[in-house]
Amino acid sequence: MKKKFGFGTLSIILFIFAIVWSRDIKSLNNFCLGDAVLHFINLPAWSTHLNGNIGLHYTVFYSFAILILAIIVGQKYPEHIFAKSGKILSAIFAILFAFAWFISSTMIQG
16 A cells, blocks of 8 residues: 655755754854844744853753644654655654753753
């Protein structure tokens, strides 16, 4: 049986969007799509902590939420093409994001 395109295919698209949303593009002078969108709608992209030198990158939290949505979509529609790939990749990156957040929060506190 050949898999078909469907709502589950959105899982891989959401995964790609989450990565593009949160990454700085070095060749474009460290342009970050998420930061640009948040700035455009007058929301902060960074928190300030310790005199503005260190802060939380809010864009990563939005990206994390998109990854969770991709996992849910991939889980709900596994019969669609790329749904399983999107779910697995999103789960891996969600775990990496959570781990990085945990490490950075412990470094800020201590």
